[in-house]
Amino acid sequence: MHCLWCHDSILVEVSWGNVFMPSRRSPLCSACTNKLQLLDGRRCVRCSRYSNQTVCGDCIWWKDIFQDEDPLAWNYSVYHYNDPMKEMISRWKYRGDYLLGEAFRWPFIDAFKQSFLKWDKAAILVPIPLSVVRHRERGFNQAEMLTAFLDRKSVALLQRKDGEKQSKKSRQDRIFAENPFRMKKTINKPVILVDDIYTTGATLRHAANVLKQQGCPKVCAFTLIRG
C-alpha cells in the first residue's frame, strides 16, 4: 500500500483496531497523517473555530447581521486549515485528484458520529452543489464525495447558478451578493449541509437561507475544515 499523499509505501501494521476492519486503515502514512491537525480543545460552539470564548467574534457578528435570526444553527468542522491541509485540498479539489478525498473518510465519519448522531435523527444530508460549469470542469463535487462517506440519507436539494469564483470575493461581497442557490424541491425535515470548508460561513448561510425560506425547520452544517 502507498500513501495517497506522498506515495511512500506504508507498512501495514495489524493492530486490534484494524484486524477485523481492514478498510479502516488510513490511506495516509503516519508522517502525512500527523501533518494534518484535527480540531480539538476549545472551540466556538457555533462555528468550530479555535476560540477561548464560547461564541467567537465571527459568530457574534453574524448574530448582529441576522438580528438573532441566523439561518444556520451551527457548524461543526473536523480539521484545522493549516498549510499541509491547504496543499492537500488544492490537489484534491482544484487539480482534481479525486482519490485523495479518501484520506478524509474515517476522520469524517468518526466526527459525524461524535457530534451529529444524537442530534435530530430525522435530519437529512444536503451537499453544497457546484455550478454546472464548475462541476464539468472538475469532474466531481467534493461535497458530494464527503456526503457519500456518511451512513445517512442524502438528497441533492440545491442547485447553484453560474457565477464568478467564490474564493475571489471578499466577505462583504459574498454576504451581500445575490443568493447563488435555489431549491429543486421543498423539504420539511431538518437538514445538515455538507461542504469541504467553512471559511466565512457566507456560502453555507446562503444555502441555509433558501432552505428555511422554503419551510425547512432547522439547518446546521458539517464541514471537513474550519478555514
Next chain:
Amino acid sequence: MQSINQTVPSFNKPLSTELSRQFAGKRLLRQEIQVESTVFTRLLAEQQFTATPSMVRQQWKLTCQRCGNQTPHLIGRMPCFRCQSTHAYCRKCIHMGRVSECEALYIWSGEIPGWTKHEDPCTWKGELTTQQQLAADRIVQAIDNQEKELLVYAVCGAGKTEMLFPGITAALQRGWRICIATPRADVVRELKPRLQTAYHDVSIEALYGGSPDRSGTAQLLLATTHQLLRFYRAFDVMIIDEIDAFPYHADASLPYATKHAITNQATTIYLTATPRPKDQSRLNRGKLPHVFVPVRYHGHPLPVPQLKLVWSLKKHIQHFTIPKELSDWLINRKQPNRQLLIFTPTIMLAERFYTPMAALLQNLGIIEHTEQLATVHAEDPNRTEKVQQFRNKKLLVLITTTILERGVTFPSVDVAILAAGHTVFDEAALVQIAGRAGRSGDDPTGEVIFFHDGKTDAMVQAIHSIKKMNHRAGLE
C-alpha cells in the same frame, strides 16, 4: 503533408501562423488550449488539431500518454460528472492538469511554423580549449549527421556550456528547434542569461515551475525535465544536462517525456560527469556513441579525495561532537583562506552540527563570528540567498546536504564529507562533491577529504574514476 492545411479558408494566414507558433510541437489538454470553443471546434474539424487518446489500455495495463505512468497506485478512478461514467485518471502528472480517460490530448496537426535560419547567431566571443574544441566538433558532427544520440562524458569543471555553443550554432543555422533540459530549476534560471548573451538575437525561453516565461514558443528552450511533458515531436536537437542526476534517472516519466518531445530525426546529446551504471555499461560495450572530456577547462587535474578513518565516528554522530580528525584537518589545511563546504548525509545532522562546528571554527580562527557559518538543505527556504552569501564571502563555511553536490560552482573551496560511508553518498555523489574543489584557474587545486568509519565501494570507485580521468587526460 501539412500543405493540405496551408490553404484553410476560414482562417486567414496571419491567424493560422500565429496559432501554429503557439501550438506546434505540443500535446495538450483542452484546458491548456486557450481558444474559444467555437474556434476550437473549427480547428478540430479542419484537422489543425488532432485528438489522441490520453490513456491507453494494453493487456489490463493503463498508460498515461502524457507522462508514461502505469504504476497502479498512481492511476486513480473517479465517477465523472462530465461523461457520467467511472473511469481512470493519472495521479502522477496531475500537477500539470488532470489527464482523464474521457478527455483527449490534442496534438497540433496544422501548419508547421518555419523557424528562423540564423546565418551567424553566436555572439559569444570566448575561445574553447583544445579539449573543449574536440568535444564541440564531435557534437557538431552528431547534429549535422542527425545521429540519434551522443553522450558527452565531461569532468566537473570542463566548461560544458561553452562546448555546446558550436552545436547550437549549427542547429540554428539550419533553422532547427533546440531544447536544453536539466533536472534543476536553479540551473535553468542561471543558464538563461548566459545563453541570451551568447545568442543575442535568438528567441530563448526558460521554462520551470512558476517561471515568468510560459508560452514555450521560442526556438531555443531551456526547461526543467518536467516541463517537457507538454511537448510532442517539437525538437530537432535535445540536450539533456546531468543525465545521471535525480530525478531524471529515478523517475521513468522524464525519459518518456524527452523521447516524445523530440522529432523522429532528432539528435539527443546527453551530458554527464558521472554516468550511471546503465549508461556506463552501454558505453563500455560500444553501444552508446560518446566523447570524453577528461580535463578541466583550466588544464589542471581533478583533486583526488583523501580518505580519513575515524574509529569513533558513530559516537560523534550520536552525540553531535566533532571528531578530532576533522579539527586536525582544519588546522593543517594548506590554504586556510579557502572557503569550506562540509557535507553531511542528513538534514538533521547538518542542523545539529551547526553549534559545535561554529564553536570549533571560531576557536580555530577560521570564522570570526557565527554569522559566517550556515547550514543549507533542500527544504531550506533561504537556500538561494545562502548560496549567494557564500559567493559574496559573507558566509565562509557552509554545512550542507547533497543539495549542493552539483550545479553550483565556487572558485576556491576545500571540501569535507562527514560520514562519507552513508548510502546517500553513492559513487556519482562523491565524484560530484569532489568536483566542487579547484574550479578556478587562479586556484585550480583544493583539498577533498572523506571522513568515514569504513571504506565503502562507492568511495573506492569514486577515487578510481577520478584517477582514471586524470590518467586519460595525461595529468597523472
